[in-house]
Amino acid sequence: MVNKILLVEDDQVLAKLYQAKLKREGFEIDMAYDGQEGLDKMKSFKPDLVILDMIMPKVDGLAFLSRVNDDPETAKRAAPILILSNLGQESDIKKAMDLGAKDFFIKADISLSEMVEKVKQYLK
Amino acid sequence: MKLSYKIYILFAVASLFTVLSVFGVTYYLTRTILVSGQYAAYARLAEISAKRIDYFLSEKLSSAKVLATRPIVYEALGGASSARLSQIRENLQESEAADQHIYGIYIIDRNKNVVVSTDKNPTAGKVPDLSVQEEILRKIFSGETAYSDLFISENTGQPAMIFAAPVFDGRKNVLGAAEVYITWSEVLNILKDINVTFVHLINSKGLEIGSNIPEHYGNILKEDYSNKPAYQKFFADIQERTAQVSIEKDLHTNSEVVSARTHLFGSYDYKGNGWMLVLEEPVDAVLGPINRSVANISVYTLLARLLFLSALLWLLKKYLLNPVTAYSDISRRIVAGEKDLRIPESRKDELGMLAREFNSMVDKLQKSNEDLEIKVAEKTRQLQDEVLEKELKNKILEDAKKSTLNLLEDISLERAKADALVNELNKFQLTVDNSYEHIIFTDPQGIVIYANKAAEKITGYSRGEMIGQKPSLWGNQMSRKFYKEMWNTIKAERRTFIGEMKNKRKNGQFYMAESNIFPIIGKDGEIKFFVGIERDVTEERKLDEARVNFIAIASHQLRTPITSIKWIAELLLSGDLGILNKEQADLVGDLSVSARRMIQLVNSLLNIARIESEDLNVNSEAVNLRKVYDSIVREFEVSAKSKKLKFTFINETGMSDFKSDYNLFYEILKNLLSNSIKYTLEGGSIETRLSVKGDSIICAVKDTGIGIPKNQQDQIFSKLFRADNAVKVSTDGTGLGMYIIKNLADLLGGKVWFESEENKGTTVYVSLPLSGPLAHEGSRGIIDVR
Numbered sequence: 001m002v003n004k005i006l007l008v009e010d011d012q013v014l015a016k017l018y019q020a021k022l023k024r025e026g027f028e029i030d031m032a033y034d035g036q037e038g039l040d041k042m043k044s045f046k047p048d049l050v051i052l053d054m055i056m057p058k059v060d061g062l063a064f065l066s067r068v069n070d071d072p073e074t075a076k077r078a079a080p081i082l083i084l085s086n087l088g089q090e091s092d093i094k095k096a097m098d099l100g101a102k103d104f105f106i107k108a109d110i111s112l113s114e115m116v117e118k119v120k121q122y123l124k
Numbered sequence: 125m126k127l128s129y130k131i132y133i134l135f136a137v138a139s140l141f142t143v144l145s146v147f148g149v150t151y152y153l154t155r156t157i158l159v160s161g162q163y164a165a166y167a168r169l170a171e172i173s174a175k176r177i178d179y180f181l182s183e184k185l186s187s188a189k190v191l192a193t194r195p196i197v198y199e200a201l202g203g204a205s206s207a208r209l210s211q212i213r214e215n216l217q218e219s220e221a222a223d224q225h226i227y228g229i230y231i232i233d234r235n236k237n238v239v240v241s242t243d244k245n246p247t248a249g250k251v252p253d254l255s256v257q258e259e260i261l262r263k264i265f266s267g268e269t270a271y272s273d274l275f276i277s278e279n280t281g282q283p284a285m286i287f288a289a290p291v292f293d294g295r296k297n298v299l300g301a302a303e304v305y306i307t308w309s310e311v312l313n314i315l316k317d318i319n320v321t322f323v324h325l326i327n328s329k330g331l332e333i334g335s336n337i338p339e340h341y342g343n344i345l346k347e348d349y350s351n352k353p354a355y356q357k358f359f360a361d362i363q364e365r366t367a368q369v370s371i372e373k374d375l376h377t378n379s380e381v382v383s384a385r386t387h388l389f390g391s392y393d394y395k396g397n398g399w400m401l402v403l404e405e406p407v408d409a410v411l412g413p414i415n416r417s418v419a420n421i422s423v424y425t426l427l428a429r430l431l432f433l434s435a436l437l438w439l440l441k442k443y444l445l446n447p448v449t450a451y452s453d454i455s456r457r458i459v460a461g462e463k464d465l466r467i468p469e470s471r472k473d474e475l476g477m478l479a480r481e482f483n484s485m486v487d488k489l490q491k492s493n494e495d496l497e498i499k500v501a502e503k504t505r506q507l508q509d510e511v512l513e514k515e516l517k518n519k520i521l522e523d524a525k526k527s528t529l530n531l532l533e534d535i536s537l538e539r540a541k542a543d544a545l546v547n548e549l550n551k552f553q554l555t556v557d558n559s560y561e562h563i564i565f566t567d568p569q570g571i572v573i574y575a576n577k578a579a580e581k582i583t584g585y586s587r588g589e590m591i592g593q594k595p596s597l598w599g600n601q602m603s604r605k606f607y608k609e610m611w612n613t614i615k616a617e618r619r620t621f622i623g624e625m626k627n628k629r630k631n632g633q634f635y636m637a638e639s640n641i642f643p644i645i646g647k648d649g650e651i652k653f654f655v656g657i658e659r660d661v662t663e664e665r666k667l668d669e670a671r672v673n674f675i676a677i678a679s680h681q682l683r684t685p686i687t688s689i690k691w692i693a694e695l696l697l698s699g700d701l702g703i704l705n706k707e708q709a710d711l712v713g714d715l716s717v718s719a720r721r722m723i724q725l726v727n728s729l730l731n732i733a734r735i736e737s738e739d740l741n742v743n744s745e746a747v748n749l750r751k752v753y754d755s756i757v758r759e760f761e762v763s764a765k766s767k768k769l770k771f772t773f774i775n776e777t778g779m780s781d782f783k784s785d786y787n788l789f790y791e792i793l794k795n796l797l798s799n800s801i802k803y804t805l806e807g808g809s810i811e812t813r814l815s816v817k818g819d820s821i822i823c824a825v826k827d828t829g830i831g832i833p834k835n836q837q838d839q840i841f842s843k844l845f846r847a848d849n850a851v852k853v854s855t856d857g858t859g860l861g862m863y864i865i866k867n868l869a870d871l872l873g874g875k876v877w878f879e880s881e882e883n884k885g886t887t888v889y890v891s892l893p894l895s896g897p898l899a900h901e902g903s904r905g906i907i908d909v910r
Contacts, residue, residue, distance in 0.1 A: 013688045017695065024700055086683040090741070108683040108723045112691050113698070 003123050004028045006047035008038035008064065009084075010056045014107070018051065021112045022119070035059025039067055042074045049123055051115075052101070054085035054092065061085065062092075065099035080122045084115065128445045135440070139433045147426050155418045162410055166384035166403060167367035169318060174367075174386045174401045176314050177325075182394035184306050185271055185287045187223065189393070192289035192302035200231050200240045201291055201299040209240050217242045227280070228252075228305035231291070236261055239300065243279070253278050256286060264290045264301040273397045274308065274333045276345060283308040283333070283344050308334070312341065320384075320403045324375060328398030330355055349375055358385045358400060365389075374404055382410045447475050451482070458486055562637070562658040568615075568651045570594050582637070582660050584630030595656065601626040601634065614643050614654060624661065635662040669737070679730045683723065690719040721856060727907045728860040731791070732843065734906065735867045740788075742871055742900040746781040747789050749814055756794045760801055769801065770809035777816045783896030787906050788868050795861040796825040796888055802854050803886075804829035819894050820874070826887040832880040840878070841866045849882065865890065868906075872897040 005027045009015040012033070019029050030045045032038035036058040042050070054061035061083060068074045068081070080102040085092075093104045102122055105115070191197060196212045204212065216229045220242045230241040230251070237249040251257045256272045263270035270288045277284040288303040315323045315336045325334030330350025332343050340347070349355040354373050367386035374381045381404040390396030454467050466486070467479040556563055562582045565574035575590045583590065583598040590597065599607075602625050613621040620642040627637050637658040646652040693716035695701060697709065704712060734740050753773050757764070764771065793812075800810045808828040815822050832840055836847045844859040851857075862876075865888070869876045874892035 011684055011688075014684065014691070017688065017691045020695065021691075021700075086680050086687065106683075107687040108690070108726070112694050 002026065002028045003049065004030070004045060004047045005119065006030050006032060006038065006041055006045055006050045006079075008032045008035065008050065008056070008061075009053045010034055011053070017112065018115075021116060025116055025119075027119075035061070035064040038064055039071075039074075042068060042071075042077075042079075046077065047079050049119060050079055050081040051119070052081050052083050054083060054087045054096070062095055062099060065096060065101060069100055082118060082122065084110070128441070128449070131440070131445065132437070135437060143426065143429050143433065146429065147422055150425055151418060151422045154421050155414065158414045158418060159411065162414060163369040163382070163384075166320070166382060166405065166410075167369050167386075169320065170367040170384040170386040170401055170403050173314060173318050173323075173403070174388045175391070177311055177399075177401070178388055178391040178394065178396065180310055180314065181271075181285070181287075182391035184225065184285070184304060185269060185289075185392070185394045187226065188271075188287040188302055188304050189269060189289040191219070191229065191304060192291045194302075197231050197291055197302050198293075198299070201233055213240050213242065216240065225306045225310050226304045227284075227307050228303075230303040230305070231300060232257075232261065232303065233300040234265060234298065253286070260286055260288050260303070261301060264288055265298050267292075267296075267298055269393055270301075271394060273327060274345065277305065308344070318403060320405045321409065322374070322376075322381070322402075322404035324349075324402040324404070326355070326400045326402065333399065354383075358383075358402065371407060372404075375402065380407045381405060382407055444475075447471070451475075451479065455482065455486075463490060562656075562660070564590070564595065564656045566595065566654045566656070568653065570654070573653065579658075582629070582635070582658070583627070584633075589630075598627050598629065599625065601628055610641065614641050615651065618643050618645065618651070627658075635660050636665045637661065673733075673737075679726045679733065682726050686719050686722045686726065690716060690723070693719060725858050725860075728858050728864065731864060731907055732860060732867075735864070735871070740871065740900070740906060741785075742788065742897050743785045744783055744896040744899045745786055747784045747786050748781050749775060749777075750780065752786070752790050752793055753812060756790070756797055759794070760797065763801055767801070767804070767806045767808075769804060769807075772809065772811040774811065774813045777814050777821060779816075782821050782892075782894065784872055784892055785897055788872055788897075789892070791906050792865050792868050792872075792890055793823065793825075795865050796823075796890070799861050799888075800825055800827035800829060800886075802857060803827070803850055805853075808885075816894070817891070820891040821894055823890045823892070824887055826885065828885040831882040831884055831886050832878070833882050837878075837880065841876070871900075 005022055007015055007018050007022075007029060009018065009031075010033055015031055015033070019031065022029050030041055030047065032041050034057045038050075038052070039059065041047070052061050052064060056064075059067065065081065081100065083093075083096050083101045083104040084107050085104070086107050096104055103118060105118070196215055200209060200212050216231075220226050220229050228242055230243070231239045232251060233239050236251055236257075238251055243252075251261075253275065256275050260270040260272060267290050269290070272286040274283050274285055276282065285306050285308070286303050287306065288301050290298045291300050291302050293299050311325070311334055315325060315334050316338075318336055320336075323334075323336035324332055326349055327333045327345075330348055330352075331345050332340070332347035332349065333345060335341070335343070352375055354375055357372070358368075367384050369382065369384045371380055372383040373379070374383075384403040386401050388396050388399040388401060451467055454465055458465050466483045469476060469479045469483065471479065557576050559576055559578055562579040563574075563576045564572055564579050566572050572590045572593055572595060575587045579590065580586055585598060606623070606625065610621045610623065613619050620640060622638075622640055624636060624638050626634055628634055638661045640657045642655055643651045644653050644655060693712050696704060696712045697716065750773070757771060797810065797812070804810060804827045810828075811826045813824045813826065815824070830849050830853055832847050833849060836845075839845045840847070841862050843863045845862075846857055846859040866876050869890050869892070872892050874890060876888065876890050878886060878888040880886035
């Protein structure tokens, strides 16, 4: 069965690159360009894993995480959420992990293939 | 206080005391007399009423005795014919009609048969009311008179009494009894006549046998008082011959009444039946009028006394105080100059004596005064002579004076100079007053004695509000330790204190002030006052902060597009999108390296922003020296190998761990090694040596690199500075490494220095305290620059 990954990322260029890499790896991908769209797709697309940006319009990463927790439907599915962000302050990382994110990566410090490794690791 | 006032007050107090006590005594005595008078009146009324009843009843006993002596009665008992008996009956009926209170006459023989009676329906021979008659006839037949208590007659159903007397023959033998039945109405009339609210006549068994209230007539011989506590009390004291009066509970309603009680002792042969008469009057009806009249009497006597006392006071003033006042008036006038005035000596009493003594004293005084005046006149003449002599001497002095005046002219010149100095001082004060910087002077205790206009503007308090207060009025926002240190510097060490402190304006707004505070020492070596000069640097600090934040935000934003470039290069190089030819692959490789360098630069800038914002986390933890070193060297493995560099690690400390912040120390050592690797040419060596000196650990990184030109060594810790030779050797430097090392070492409580010779090599030393850094809770950590 093909694994479904939801990308929640407002930067179009980065989103395109994620998509290109992950599709090539054989995943089914859906995109959300802001937090609100992401929350909607959590229900319609029903992803197996989520890659989430932190700074986004409408609903930001932290609010996204807490809404996912609050909604019984999405909370029950418990798809792993990985944060990929350029916000690197320790306080932000701690907040995200407290809200249930599985891991936190700084975009600038990680390569696409490293990212794919992590995704595969969390889908096992 | 005037004597007269004292007397008035004394008099008033004494009078008031007597008047009030007399008032109290009067009130009490008057009331007691009136009450006992009223009680006596009730006692008399009770006694008189009792006597009236007794007289009436003894009269009826007499009627029976008279009846017993009548010949017709004797005849009837002597066996008269029935015709004669009916004549006798008629005769007796006439006697009965003559007395309205008698309603039956019976003549009874020794066989206890009625011989003749006035009864309208005579039951032949049978004695009525047998139960009562039994006792009466027993007494009669033994030759005594007899009477009944009050009882209810069988024939009439009404209360009645029997009075009986024995009928004797010539030899004093008892032939029978002569009896009269009387009605009770007369006794009730007597009771009704008594002018009190309640009257009760009670028999020896405690049953009511009479009252002044017609409604109670039905209670006769039915109402039983024997169980009432009041009744029992009455009977206990009724043995007294006189009537008793006291306040008691009413026999019926339990309300309080004035009660007068007496026994009915009987009269002549009628010895009474052990009855008791009780008169009752409600307490208010008796004592109310008494209390009112007592109050009236007391008030009138009080007024009379007050009037009397006022009169007395007036007399006292007229005959005693007025003369004294007059005397003092006269003596005042004598003193004022009316020398011939004297007090009249006409009075014969002590005041007259006083007047005579006073007058003789005034006479003596006036005489001695006149003597004195003569002496003064003499003395004055002598003085005038002396003055003339002095005038001569003055002329001699005149010359001396002129020369003095010349001297004074010189002095006025000096004074002009002093004025000029004051002028200068005024200018100085003007300058201080209008200085842009906040200036205050305090006394040695820290009380503000001067503040300039800028101080008013910055703190928001007026000079009036500041002077007399301590500067804590607007300060007091820093830790206690800070102020302790400040006072120690300026007071104990007497040095200038320089520091930045947070203060609070009058409107509650906070501001940052750069302060210079120093003591002014007097010639005696004591501190005279403190001078505080402050500059409001709030805006500058805000700008600094804005700048740091700008760098942080800008750097974050920069990272995103660089990430895109890096990832695109990665995708292209991976061959996923088609294999690149060699030239393309080289260029995309360069692109990837450039992107990585840009990320390094941004990360370094971010670190600097974090260091400068003073918001970095500092921990104090065990740091393993070897582990840090190894993991850094592993990071640089590729470049180190390509340059064939030789690495040495020497630990002379004898410790595997030391106390510091792992991340920060890692960053310091990494920057040191990164610099050495970057600026050491192929085949060179890099030695890392750790040693202990004093209470510090020293980390020295020594390389055989290009060194730092002598003329640029003093700029090496500046931000973004790169030495000329460094720029030539490597384009891959940011000029931030040494700046970061220096700042991080500062944060850890340490120092950085170096020794360097161009083209020979450089040794950079970092010393850190063995006791570890002061831990600091910040919101950010350092970024590992890759």
